[in-house]
Amino acid sequence: MKIVVCVSTVPDSTTKIKVGGSGKSIDEAGVTFIINPYDEFAVEEAVQLKEKNTGEVIAVSFGTDRAKEGIKKAFQMGADKGILIKAASDDFDSYTVAKNLAAVIKDLSPDIVLFGKQSIDFDGLVVPKMTAEFLGMPSVNVVTKLELNGTDATIEREIEGGKETLKAKLPLVIGAQKGLNTPRYPNLKSIMASKSKPIEEKAAIDEPVKSSVLEMNLPAAKGQGKVFSDGAANVPELVRLLREEAKVI
Amino acid sequence: MSKILVFAETKDNVFKANAFEVVSAGKFLADKLGSEFAVITINDAGDEQIKALGKYGAAKVYQLSLNELNAKSGIADIKYSHGAFASAVSSFADANAYDVVLLSGTSFGREISPSIAAKTGSAIVPDVIDFIPEDGGVSFKRPAYAGKCYTKVKANGGKVVVTLRPNVLKAVENSADSAVEKISPDSVNISANDFSAYVSEVSVASGKLDVAEADIIVSGGRGLRGPENFHLVEELAGVLGAAVGASRAVVDAGWRPHGEQVGQTGKTVSPSLYVACGISGAIQHLAGMSSSKYIVAINKDKDAPIFQVADYGIVGDVFEVLPAMTEEIKKLKG
Numbered sequence: 001m002k003i004v005v006c007v008s009t010v011p012d013s014t015t016k017i018k019v020g021g022s023g024k025s026i027d028e029a030g031v032t033f034i035i036n037p038y039d040e041f042a043v044e045e046a047v048q049l050k051e052k053n054t055g056e057v058i059a060v061s062f063g064t065d066r067a068k069e070g071i072k073k074a075f076q077m078g079a080d081k082g083i084l085i086k087a088a089s090d091d092f093d094s095y096t097v098a099k100n101l102a103a104v105i106k107d108l109s110p111d112i113v114l115f116g117k118q119s120i121d122f123d124g125l126v127v128p129k130m131t132a133e134f135l136g137m138p139s140v141n142v143v144t145k146l147e148l149n150g151t152d153a154t155i156e157r158e159i160e161g162g163k164e165t166l167k168a169k170l171p172l173v174i175g176a177q178k179g180l181n182t183p184r185y186p187n188l189k190s191i192m193a194s195k196s197k198p199i200e201e202k203a204a205i206d207e208p209v210k211s212s213v214l215e216m217n218l219p220a221a222k223g224q225g226k227v228f229s230d231g232a233a234n235v236p237e238l239v240r241l242l243r244e245e246a247k248v249i
Numbered sequence: 250m251s252k253i254l255v256f257a258e259t260k261d262n263v264f265k266a267n268a269f270e271v272v273s274a275g276k277f278l279a280d281k282l283g284s285e286f287a288v289i290t291i292n293d294a295g296d297e298q299i300k301a302l303g304k305y306g307a308a309k310v311y312q313l314s315l316n317e318l319n320a321k322s323g324i325a326d327i328k329y330s331h332g333a334f335a336s337a338v339s340s341f342a343d344a345n346a347y348d349v350v351l352l353s354g355t356s357f358g359r360e361i362s363p364s365i366a367a368k369t370g371s372a373i374v375p376d377v378i379d380f381i382p383e384d385g386g387v388s389f390k391r392p393a394y395a396g397k398c399y400t401k402v403k404a405n406g407g408k409v410v411v412t413l414r415p416n417v418l419k420a421v422e423n424s425a426d427s428a429v430e431k432i433s434p435d436s437v438n439i440s441a442n443d444f445s446a447y448v449s450e451v452s453v454a455s456g457k458l459d460v461a462e463a464d465i466i467v468s469g470g471r472g473l474r475g476p477e478n479f480h481l482v483e484e485l486a487g488v489l490g491a492a493v494g495a496s497r498a499v500v501d502a503g504w505r506p507h508g509e510q511v512g513q514t515g516k517t518v519s520p521s522l523y524v525a526c527g528i529s530g531a532i533q534h535l536a537g538m539s540s541s542k543y544i545v546a547i548n549k550d551k552d553a554p555i556f557q558v559a560d561y562g563i564v565g566d567v568f569e570v571l572p573a574m575t576e577e578i579k580k581l582k583g
C-alpha cells in the first residue's frame with residue numbers, strides 16, 4: 001500500500017504569541033517548532049495502515065527548511081521517506097500549499113493520503129479538502145474512524161453534536177481528528193533509525209498567492225473583571241450583573 | 250467585488266440560526282460594496298421556509314432540490330454528498346459570475362468551502378469574525394494561532410470563498426420580499442465523481458445542545474472532582490438553556506465525552522456567555538473560549554489564570570456556588 005501523509009510544522013501550542021517586526025506575522029524568537037498536533041494522528045494512522053497491509057509511508061511537507069521538523073517526527077513514528085517541497089519564503093496561503101502538495105502527490109500515485117484536520121497556526125481546515133480537489137480524489141475531513149475493507153472505506157466524521165457515516169473507495173484523502181487513534185511515542189530505537197531516513201527536496205511550483213495577511217494584532221487586553229471572593233454569598237450579585245449589566249441571561 | 254452568493258444551510262429542510270447570520274452578512278456586504286447578492290440553498294424545504302430568508306434581506310433565493318440532486322447519484326443509501334453540494338454551488342457561481350461565496354463556518358460549511366474554492370479558483374478565507382470595508386473593497390478579520398491573535402486578510406483581487414464563524418455576526422432583520430427560483434440539477438455541473446464519497450447515515454444526539462452551536466455554555470473541569478458531580482454543571486446549564494462543555498483534563502479522564510471538550514484540541518466556541526467551573530484556564534483551554542462575549546469563572550483558587558480573562562468571577566467552591574446559582578436563576582426565571 002502506498003501511503004502519503006502530509007505534515008506541517010507549527011509553533012508549540014504553549015507559545016506566547018508576539019507580533020513580529022513586519023506586523024504581519026509572529027515574532028519567532030525563542031519559539032519552539034513542532035509537528036502540527038493533528039498530523040500526529042495522521043502519521044499514526046498511516047503507520048498502522050502500513051503495519052496491517054505492508055507498503056510504505058511517505059511524509060510530505062511544503063515549507064522552508066524548518067518544515068523538516070515535522071518530517072523528522074513522522075520518521076520517528078515510522079514513516080519511511082520524506083519529501084520537502086521548498087518554499088522560497090514564508091509568504092504562502094492554503095491555495096499555494098494545496099497546489100504544491102497535489103503536484104507532488106499526483107506523481108506518487110498513492111492509495112491513501114492522510115492529513116491532520118487543521119493546522120494550529122493558521123487554523124484553516126482547508127488544505128486537506130483543497131488538495132484532494134486538485135488531485136481529483138474523494139476526501140473526508142475531521143475523521144474519527146476509518147475502516148478499510150479492500151478498496152472500500154467506511155468513515156466517521158465528527159459534526160455538531162454527533163457524526164456522519166460516509167462510504168468511499170480508495171484512493172482517498174482523509175483529514176484526521178483527535179479520536180482516530182492514539183499516536184505512539186517514538187522509542188529510542190525508532191529515534192535512532194529515523195536519523196538515516198532520507199528527505200528528498202523538490203522545488204516549489206510558482207503559484208501566486210491568492211490571499212495575504214495585511215496585519216496581525218493581539219486581542220485587546222481585557223479590563224479587570226469583577227471578581228468576588230465570598231463564594232456562594234456573592235451569587236445574587238453575580239446573577240444580577242449578568243442580567244442587568246451584561247444582559248446575557 | 251461585484252456579485253455575492255450566499256450558501257444557506259438547512260438541517261432536515263429547516264434553516265438554522267447560522268443560515269440567517271450568513272444571509273444578513275451577505276446583505277451587509279452587498280450594501281457596503283454596492284453589489285448584487287443572492288442566496289443558494291439545496292434542500293426540499295417548502296416555499297414558506299425559504300421565504301423566511303426574506304426577513305434577513307434575501308431578495309432572490311435559488312433552490313436546488315436535494316432529492317433531485319441525490320437522484321443523479323444512483324446510490325440507494327445516500328443521504329447527501331459534500332462533493333455534490335460543492336460542485337453544484339461552484340458551477341452555479343461560475344455560470345452566473347458570482348465572485349464572492351459566503352458560507353457559515355459550521356462543520357458542513359467548513360467541509361465544502363475548500364472544495365468550492367479549489368473548483369472556482371478562488372482564494373479562501375475561513376473562520377471570519379468581521380468585515381473591514383476599505384477603499385471600495387473589504388478585508389476580513391479572522392483569528393489565528395487558536396485565537397491568540399487576529400489577522401486582517403485580503404483576497405488579492407479575483408474570487409474569494411469566505412466562511413463565517415457561527416454565533417459571532419448576529420442575524421439582522423432587514424425585510425425584503427424574497428423571490429424563490431427553482432434550479433434543476435441538470436443546470437449545474439454534476440458528475441459521478443461528486444458522489445465518490447457520500448454520507449449514508451447521520452446520527453446526532455437528540456435534544457442535546459452542542460457547545461459549537463450554543464449561545465450559553467457551562468463548562469466543568471477537574472475542580473468537579475468526578476463524573477458523579479457533573480449534575481451540578483448540567484443543572485445550571487438546564488436553567489440557562491445552555492450546553493455543557495468540559496476541559497480536556499476531564500475528557501481525558503473519561504468523565505465527559507470528547508464532543509464536549511472546549512479548547513485547542515476540542516471545539517472553538519464564541520457564545521455570549523461562558524461559565525467556567527473548576528477550570529484552571531490553561532492556555533489550550535483559553536484558546537477555545539477566549540473569544541466568548543462574557544466569561545464567568547468560578548474557582549477556589551484566586552490566582553487561577555481563568556480569572557485573567559473573566560469578566561465576572563467568584564472565588565469559591567463549585568460545590569456551593571453552582572447550586573446557589575442554579576437556585577438564583579430559577580427564581581429569576583420564575
Ligand SMILES: Cc1cc2nc3c(=O)[nH]c(=O)nc-3n(C[C@H](O)[C@H](O)[C@H](O)COP(=O)(O)OP(=O)(O)OC[C@H]3O[C@@H](n4cnc5c(N)ncnc54)[C@H](O)[C@@H]3O)c2cc1C
Nearest residue numbers: 470471472496497498512513514515527528529531549567
Ligand atoms: C497539545 C495540548 C492540547 C491541549 N488541548 C486542550 C484543550 O483542547 N482543552 C483543554 O481544556 N485543555 C487542553 N489541554 C490541557 C490543558 O493544558 C490543561 O491541562 C487542562 O485544560 C486542565 O483542565 P482543568 O482546568 O479541568 O484542570 P486543572 O488544571 O487541574 O484545574 C482544576 C481547577 O479547579 C479548581 N478547583 C479544584 N477544586 C475546586 C472546587 N471545589 N471549587 C472550585 N474550584 C476548584 C482548581 O483551583 C484548579 O484551578 C491541552 C494540552 C496540550 C499539551
Ligand SMILES: Nc1ncnc2c1ncn2[C@@H]1O[C@H](COP(=O)(O)O)[C@@H](O)[C@H]1O
Nearest residue numbers: 006008062115116118119124125126127
Ligand atoms: N505546509 C504544509 N505542508 C504539508 N502539509 C500541510 C501544510 N499545511 C497544512 N498541511 C496539512 O493540512 C492540514 C490542515 O491544514 P490547514 O488547512 O492549514 O488547517 C494539516 O494538518 C497538514 O496535514
